[in-house]
Amino acid sequence: MNSENGIIQSINGPVITGDKMESFQAKEMVLVGEKKLIGEVISLEDNKGIIQVYEETEGLRPFDEILHTNKPLSLKLGPGLIGNMFDGIERPLNLLKEKYGTFIPEGVGLLSIDEEKLWETRIKVKDGDYVSEGEIIAEVPETDIITHKIMVPVGLFGRLKNVKEDGKYNINETIAVLVTEKGEEIPLKMYQEWTIKKPRPIKNRLKVDKILTTGQRVLDIFFPIAKGGTVAIPGGFGTGKTMTQHQLAKYSDADIIVYIGCGERGNEMTEVLEDFPKLIDPNTNKSLMERTVLIANTSNMPVAAREASIYTGITIAEYFRDMGYDVAIMADSTSRWAEALREISGRLEEMPAEEGYPAYLPSRIAQFYERAGYVKTLGNKEGSVTIIGAVSPPGGDFSEPVTENTKRYVNVFLGLDKELAYSRHYPAINWLTSYSEYVEELRENYEETVGEDVVFLRNKILKLLFEEDKLQEIVMLVGEDVLPDDQRLIIFIAKMVKIGFLQQNAFHNIDTYVPIKKQYEMLKTIDNYYEEGLKAVNKNVPISKIISSDIYNEIVNMKYNISNDDLSQIETINKKIKMYFEDLISNY
Template sequence: MKGYIKTINGPVVIGRGMSQFKLREMVVVGTKKLIGEVISIDGDLGTIQVYEETEGLKRDEEITPTGSPLSVKLGPGMISNMFDGIQRPLDKIRADHGNFMPEGIGLLSLDEEKLWKVSLNVKTGDKVKEGQIFGTVPETEIIEHRLLIPIGVNGTVIKAVENGNYNIEENLIEVKDKDGKIHRVKMYQNWPVRISRPVKERKTIDKLLVTGQRVFDVFFPLAKGGTTAIPGGFGTGKTMTQHQIAKYCDADIIVYIGCGERGNEMTDVLEEFPKLIDPNTGKSLMARTILIANTSNMPVAAREASIYTGVTMAEYFRDQGYHVALMADSTSRWAEALREISGRLEEMPAEEGYPAYLPSRIAQFYERAGYVSTFSGKDGSVTLIGAVSPAGGDFSEPVTENTKRFVNVFLALDKELAYSRHYPAINWNNSYSGYTSRLEDYYDMRLDGDLMGLRSKFLDLLHQETKLNEIVMLVGEDVLPDDQRLVLEICRVLKVGFLQQNAFNKIDTFVPLEKQYEMLNTIDILYESGKSAIAKSIPISKVRDSSIYGEVINMKYDIENDQLQKFVTLNNKIRDFYSNLEVKYGG
């Protein structure tokens, strides 16, 4: 059963004689054996999306079916590796073929010759169920790869190998089901990328994804198993923000997708990540990271597949009982790939040329996040964090608008903050998190004080400051009463001393939640002490003491993350200063 090329339009190939092919089936196109996927069938004609450059293809060349959908091979060897959008290992291709990827190299994926140390925890005669962990492999020094019984396989183990070193193609166990069919289980399993992996139960999302970034952990918290969008124009720090989250969040595994971004950004990831020490484990960050580099000069169709490849890998590790954070940089490039292919298919365009099914595709991606109970008996999660690149920073364009409909955390990056070197450049007026109410119990258990109460108080002050600044721009600050001028001063301290964070300072780059609370509490003591002094008619010029304010701003550098007792000294110093001030002015 073969088809033949009829027309070629960039990555879209139309073939004839394809009535027996299946929708979403993976095919091999032409004498170059290019990888493609059937995306529509109309009678005898089939439309194929090709994941490699189609230059040099000719009419009437053969199209051969593979009998399976576009799938990824899930097994040991994924972590610390770098793949393209359809899971071809870039390091191996470079070693075999040089710096430029040749066409028609086939669907390479995991190393089939490397030996892995396998320890089985089942034996002959044991009953096994789908999703059960039947063995382990030490994949990296910090990640234990848990081997899973494939979905749909239930029965009795009739054969099991001895513990030892094996490659991924060897049969480790044989399972006989109730119908007498024998399933040979290997170290890996194939899974179609467009179908989400099943779970036993979806659970309530109520645990904080700790990032060590104050503006996230306190003001706009991310949750394990949640969805987050980071929209922003060029130069506002989307990639840098995702790098910081990837480096320091307390997820077990990071999947980083460079979806259509420039090659030098992925080069930066490649050069930087291996040098970084993970604060959670003390080991190299790459020991828990999978990179998918599908840069802007790679075929546009593979860019569309890279999102699905990455989220399928994330779901696989979730099923092993790990908490996975996936960074997609950026979903706008993925949407542009959809737009280009839709245009070549001559589909009716919707707003700004994007296909009418753009919202449903975005929804299908983000709904694969979640905190779940898995068939392995463990809890796991997939947290999706997608950057969005609206042209000119216009948040009203279709990708940003539709993403906003389906995510619970919206971290709006601001051009003015970025250009004034305020990083992370999160605009506190346009951003929000839908998880704050669900995380209140988490904060109460983790901290002694009322962090959520302080958060609400300071967000209110920041909104007040925005209104006051409009008055100041018209008539100047001097006309404001002292209590309102104090709000402006405290908000400056909050923005510089708390919301602004230095990624290049070894103390400030990652801040534990306990220190974040102490910092916010100190700013609150400064505010309440100043407010009390102003209520007793002490002039703002005396209340706004530069040395005290300077100490509060610099506490993020001066107080080490493990020296929280120093906050007691600083807080007492603030109280003593204002007590003496009130005595001096007859209070």
């Protein structure tokens, strides 16, 4: 046996202790045992080390060999990512199924993106050009809507020679040779490798001031998400976390979606696989899979690989961001990732913190969400990574450690409410506990693209909802009839907002995705009814006449009856409102 390699000393679940480890490095990726299982050195002390194995460890024995790879746990990044589905360490699940059947065998090697497929490649440089890190040297039309841009790897500068012409190449072919200032010749291939735990570098961060439109009214108007922002979606079982993330993945105007099924049930990923190829992206009129990368580490897959899956997803997202794309990453759910950290920490016999989670849980959560942002890339392009993480607090208890620590590091908090969910009010986002800290940053973007009074209108209606919540406490004690008419009007308008605006039907072909312009016009119509009703109250018109209007049904059904492309009918409803209240006031 090569003395430079280590040997297994003892085995404890997915964690093994290796002897003769003095030649290894911390964070190095290693191959363990006869089957060459993929692992990572997570601790070294003298000639002994602890290795985290990302596969099933059944069959490993003491004195099995541990082999070097001389690199950290890394991903191969290149054409072939879009439309594909990988496990937590970027092994292609479709290819594994073709080769090995339903179950993933141990030791299948470092498979990742297809190394044999030929890609139509357009070369963007020529011999003698001086290039630097992040600069685009070739383009590959990976799908009909995503052009994969081949970039100079980080840290490389120099002049090019032996540049190939346009043609079909696989990812291992050298398309150019870079000659550094020291005269070193480095072949440039169509892929690059990057360690998953290290954020990809950028030139500088930019202001987060562009809205990520989602087609969901409660988000786009009330709790907006910014491109490059951070979002948490906490909620108990059955409150609609996965459904909300599916809607965001389907309809947000990000260029690319990276969807991570982290520790959740396999049927949820199955739903993604079945639905996404059939669904048409309203922003491109193409299949959703043509802009989607799936990372699957479901509840029956190795726990250690679940911990890695989050970093696999964010690394792929940063890679596409560096090409100048806006990327949205969906992590479902970060609670299962935290549980993987807890289990590994327990096997390492580390001192536990609150509820058994490791003491470094807050810093790991912070490190993950800090990789979001709207940035200027090394190649002088603008790109963004938006992180949307679902959180699954046991029993819907938002005071548990993962939810509490996540709340510290995100700027949009979309608290899901079990009472709303059980009453079939979806999305079940509680408007009283949720918030977005991007409203003011996005004000200018709203004014340019939607309307000058969007933020004012949003704040006004949200204030009505808070007032209505306080009034409901009085109503429960003494009834609604004792309230003055202006307060009864607030309760009526709040009901109109909840049913006609906040509640949205994901299975209705018109209501599942609503352009933000229509959202704005719908909210203006509700506000118009409120203002006209307030005038009538001040003219002593009986509240029974104001809240029994037939126009109410037209307003709450705008979401179903008015086409997203033709908003002229909304104008007709506003005219009816004006005429109705003019007649009402004239009669009293």
